[in-house]
Amino acid sequence: MSVGIVLVSHSAQLAAGVLEVAQQMAPGVRIVAAGGMEDGGIGTSFDTITAAVQQADDGDGDGVVLLYDLGSGYLTTETAVEFLEPELGERVTIVDTPFVEGAVSAALTASFGADRKAVVSAALEARTANGPGGVRSVDEM
Amino acid sequence: MSVGIVLVSHSAQLAAGVLEVAQQMAPGVRIVAAGGMEDGGIGTSFDTITAAVQQADDGDGDGVVLLYDLGSGYLTTETAVEFLEPELGERVTIVDTPFVEGAVSAALTASFGADRKAVVSAALEARTANGPGGVRSVDEM
Amino acid sequence: MTCDAGTVVAAVRAAAAAAAEHKTELTRLDREIGDGDHGENLARGFTAVVAKLDASAPETPAAVLKLVATTLISTVGGASGPLYGTAFLRAATAIGDASELDGALVVTGLTAARDGVVARGKAEPGDKTMVDALTPAVQAAAAAADSGGDAAAVLSAAADAAAEGAEATTPLQARKGRASYLGERSIGHRDPGATSASLLLRAMADAAAGGGA
Amino acid sequence: MTCDAGTVVAAVRAAAAAAAEHKTELTRLDREIGDGDHGENLARGFTAVVAKLDASAPETPAAVLKLVATTLISTVGGASGPLYGTAFLRAATAIGDASELDGALVVTGLTAARDGVVARGKAEPGDKTMVDALTPAVQAAAAAADSGGDAAAVLSAAADAAAEGAEATTPLQARKGRASYLGERSIGHRDPGATSASLLLRAMADAAAGGGA
Ligand SMILES: Nc1ncnc2c1ncn2[C@@H]1O[C@H](COP(=O)(O)OP(=O)(O)O)[C@@H](O)[C@H]1O
Ligand SMILES: Nc1ncnc2c1ncn2[C@@H]1O[C@H](COP(=O)(O)OP(=O)(O)O)[C@@H](O)[C@H]1O
Ligand SMILES: [Mg+2]
Ligand SMILES: [Mg+2]
Ligand SMILES: [Mg+2]
Ligand SMILES: [Mg+2]
Numbered sequence: 001m002s003v004g005i006v007l008v009s010h011s012a013q014l015a016a017g018v019l020e021v022a023q024q025m026a027p028g029v030r031i032v033a034a035g036g037m038e039d040g041g042i043g044t045s046f047d048t049i050t051a052a053v054q055q056a057d058d059g060d061g062d063g064v065v066l067l068y069d070l071g072s073g074y075l076t077t078e079t080a081v082e083f084l085e086p087e088l089g090e091r092v093t094i095v096d097t098p099f100v101e102g103a104v105s106a107a108l109t110a111s112f113g114a115d116r117k118a119v120v121s122a123a124l125e126a127r128t129a130n131g132p133g134g135v136r137s138v139d140e141m
Numbered sequence: 142m143s144v145g146i147v148l149v150s151h152s153a154q155l156a157a158g159v160l161e162v163a164q165q166m167a168p169g170v171r172i173v174a175a176g177g178m179e180d181g182g183i184g185t186s187f188d189t190i191t192a193a194v195q196q197a198d199d200g201d202g203d204g205v206v207l208l209y210d211l212g213s214g215y216l217t218t219e220t221a222v223e224f225l226e227p228e229l230g231e232r233v234t235i236v237d238t239p240f241v242e243g244a245v246s247a248a249l250t251a252s253f254g255a256d257r258k259a260v261v262s263a264a265l266e267a268r269t270a271n272g273p274g275g276v277r278s279v280d281e282m
Numbered sequence: 283m284t285c286d287a288g289t290v291v292a293a294v295r296a297a298a299a300a301a302a303e304h305k306t307e308l309t310r311l312d313r314e315i316g317d318g319d320h321g322e323n324l325a326r327g328f329t330a331v332v333a334k335l336d337a338s339a340p341e342t343p344a345a346v347l348k349l350v351a352t353t354l355i356s357t358v359g360g361a362s363g364p365l366y367g368t369a370f371l372r373a374a375t376a377i378g379d380a381s382e383l384d385g386a387l388v389v390t391g392l393t394a395a396r397d398g399v400v401a402r403g404k405a406e407p408g409d410k411t412m413v414d415a416l417t418p419a420v421q422a423a424a425a426a427a428d429s430g431g432d433a434a435a436v437l438s439a440a441a442d443a444a445a446e447g448a449e450a451t452t453p454l455q456a457r458k459g460r461a462s463y464l465g466e467r468s469i470g471h472r473d474p475g476a477t478s479a480s481l482l483l484r485a486m487a488d489a490a491a492g493g494g495a
Numbered sequence: 496m497t498c499d500a501g502t503v504v505a506a507v508r509a510a511a512a513a514a515a516e517h518k519t520e521l522t523r524l525d526r527e528i529g530d531g532d533h534g535e536n537l538a539r540g541f542t543a544v545v546a547k548l549d550a551s552a553p554e555t556p557a558a559v560l561k562l563v564a565t566t567l568i569s570t571v572g573g574a575s576g577p578l579y580g581t582a583f584l585r586a587a588t589a590i591g592d593a594s595e596l597d598g599a600l601v602v603t604g605l606t607a608a609r610d611g612v613v614a615r616g617k618a619e620p621g622d623k624t625m626v627d628a629l630t631p632a633v634q635a636a637a638a639a640a641d642s643g644g645d646a647a648a649v650l651s652a653a654a655d656a657a658a659e660g661a662e663a664t665t666p667l668q669a670r671k672g673r674a675s676y677l678g679e680r681s682i683g684h685r686d687p688g689a690t691s692a693s694l695l696l697r698a699m700a701d702a703a704a705g706g707g708a
Contacts, residue, residue, distance in 0.1 A: 009158065009162075010165075011158035011159075011161045011162050012158070013154045013155070013157045013158035013161060014154070014155060014157075014159055014161070014162060014241070016154045016155075016158070017152035017153070017154030017155025017156070017157070017158050017176070018152075018155055020152045020154060020155070020183060021152050021155060021210065021211065024151075024183055024317045024318065024319075025317050025460065025463070027318075035158070041572065042161060042530075042532070043532070043536070043571075043572025043573055044572060044573075045569075045572065046568050046569045046576070047569055067270070068270050068272060068275065069162065069241050069270060070162065070241070070242075070245065070270060070272075070673075071271045071272040071574075071672070071673070071675075072272070072573060072574035072672060072673055073270070073272065074270065074272025074273060074274050074275055075272070075273065075574050075576075075577040075578060075615060075616060076568075076574075076576060076577050077272075077275075078274055078577070078615070079568055079577040079580065079581065079615070093276060093282055094274065094275045094276065095275050095276055096269050096270050096271070096274070096275030096276065097269055097270065098239030098241070098242055098268065098269060098270070099239070099240070099241045099242070099270055100155070100210050100211070100239070100240045101239055101240070104211065104463065105463065108463055108464065116282075117279050117282060120276060120279055120282060121279045124276075124277070124278065124279070127239070127268065128237050128238055128239060129208070129209050129210060129211060129214070129215065129239070129240055130212045130237065131209060131211075131212040131213070131214065131215025131216070131218075131237055132212065132215060132216065132402075132405070132458060133215050133219055133235065133237070133404065134209065134215050134218075134237030135234055135236055135237065135261060135265075136237050136265070138258050138261055138262045138265070141234055141257075141258060141261060165530040165531065165532075166529070166673065168526075168531075178359040182359065183317075183359075184319070184323070184358075184359025184360055185359060185360075186356075186359060187355050187356045188356055211460075212361075212459070212460070212462075213360060213361035213460055216361050216363075216364040216402060216403060217355075217359075217361075217363060217364050219364070219402070220367065220368065220402070245676065246676065249676055249677065253680060273615075273616050273617035273618070273671060
């Protein structure tokens, strides 16, 4: 049906919150939160990420885009992706982009039925909170 | 003591999660979450933001840096800042930067006792999740 | 026919009724190009406004508008909260302590309201926002006042123009607000905020014409 | 003195004891230039490893290392989990189905482990990471094997070099991992991961020398 999205975070609350905000704008998309360790502590979980990718994959070959919140989350994410069945692993892309902003863009783009490349591209273009204001350089302070 | 940080989000969970992650790296900093509406729903709350800024301000004149998660949150944030006592309002800066990444950088920088300008500058420089990997352009897919 | 504080209260109550009545429609529009909460946001805000009006009796038109402003800012929860809140607040400031509004003062208030929305949200006409309802509303209001219209007539002209402006947002591409995340996909959908602006103006105009019950 | 699966199990149990013993120290180091969890992370991981070893008896050195790898990857929760996990996994693959490790095979395993950490984390020597302990360890191990050292001697040489390498991270500026967020402020603090790498190697070397009880 559409590209799935996995939100890898060090915090269960953070992942759940981003899911909540992104899902509101893209109700039909499979977004799965993979936040925190299994005991609820702060950290990333290989098993949680693995299960999340399997859940986000629609089985139709559209694949899954993973976003992570902080550099050290990438290591667990990449490891989890490497351990997936190759057939699933090869339709998964991990993106280095701002977490919240990338997630909202990715989810919206996925909701239009875009392919994985377009979803990744949208995630990569999301760069700031993007309000009608807020300083963008210290000279504006 | 140090610059305070307010995390304005449409989701209470999202703000609390970012606080959790940023606080872990910067335990001494006054970080206050202002997420969701007062009834717990998704949205931003003028009153919650106002209270958060007052709480984040240390009273020593170091001021407060506000980050918001999505453009529409800026509008409520700016309005709340305009309604503050001018004496407090003038030592507050709203920054347009990626929410999670900016928050971690801002919190860390504030933990070193940096001034508000340096904290804003650090927040603005935080641009991606910054892992040792993750695609940075669709050509890498 | 006078437009005193009581009339303004009646107009605001009518606006609240309109927000409640059109809640589902506004949310449906926002679901197409936003996050699907605009109807709920406004209904929540105006329910709170009515509760405040039930509990107090502001003595001037400006005091009524100020109460509306602060209540919407505190309760709406979406972009439209600070936007409408700023609109009502600027209108209140602009009309000063007048005890009655004539056509010219309504124009003054509406102009300040629109300018407040622009100052807050930085949208220009054509960006597919409530500004696209409010800007023609201000122009039509000014024309109606110039030809001697009273407060109700000016509001009515504003409401008509706002309805056309809202309608005309359909083919536009959004450049501000959440709908702008959709890029070209925002084309072909009517803007929820422009629509609510026209509905609120229509309700207030009708109430003002009714004499402020 | 042989280094069979039993010896490797003993070495891993010793590493687990070292992780528990140095938990507070490692966390303290990580609090200076990270998020203050490295000791807890490793202790959690190695506690799970010991539980797995209590419940099963892997038959080859590689099988032991593989069990350590998958357990650390699943339980550590921080960057060091996939890094150490990848290290143990690559070492297991590199030593193949050998039933005993001689000095040369230990070098093979250590080299693969270090290469795995580099492949995973993209850190170079001097980036103030565990690579700064592992790279000198590999070099010293190779030298010890060249001069005829057995498994225990090779591991001991590796541990000594790792300790020096960890010590030498203090003046470096971090360029990978969380400490890199600190920029110049990471200078003057010893890297937690380099420190844990040296402590784990020391514990394993001592256990291997003891003959694998
Ligand atoms: N920057 C802006 N300037 C003017 N109007 C805006 C702006 N951003 C959003 N709007 C208006 O607000 C409406 C959406 O309101 P609402 O759904 O209540 O808020 P949110 O987008 O936060 O959920 C849009 O349809 C648009 O008319
Ligand atoms: N990209 C990397 N390459 C090599 N080692 C790294 C890398 N990132 C982190 N490390 C090592 O991991 C250690 C931190 O581990 P730990 O505290 O368990 O993880 P986290 O930083 O996720 O909390 C660092 O001290 C460093 O030695
Ligand atoms: Mg909305
Ligand atoms: Mg909303
Ligand atoms: Mg750590
Ligand atoms: Mg950690």
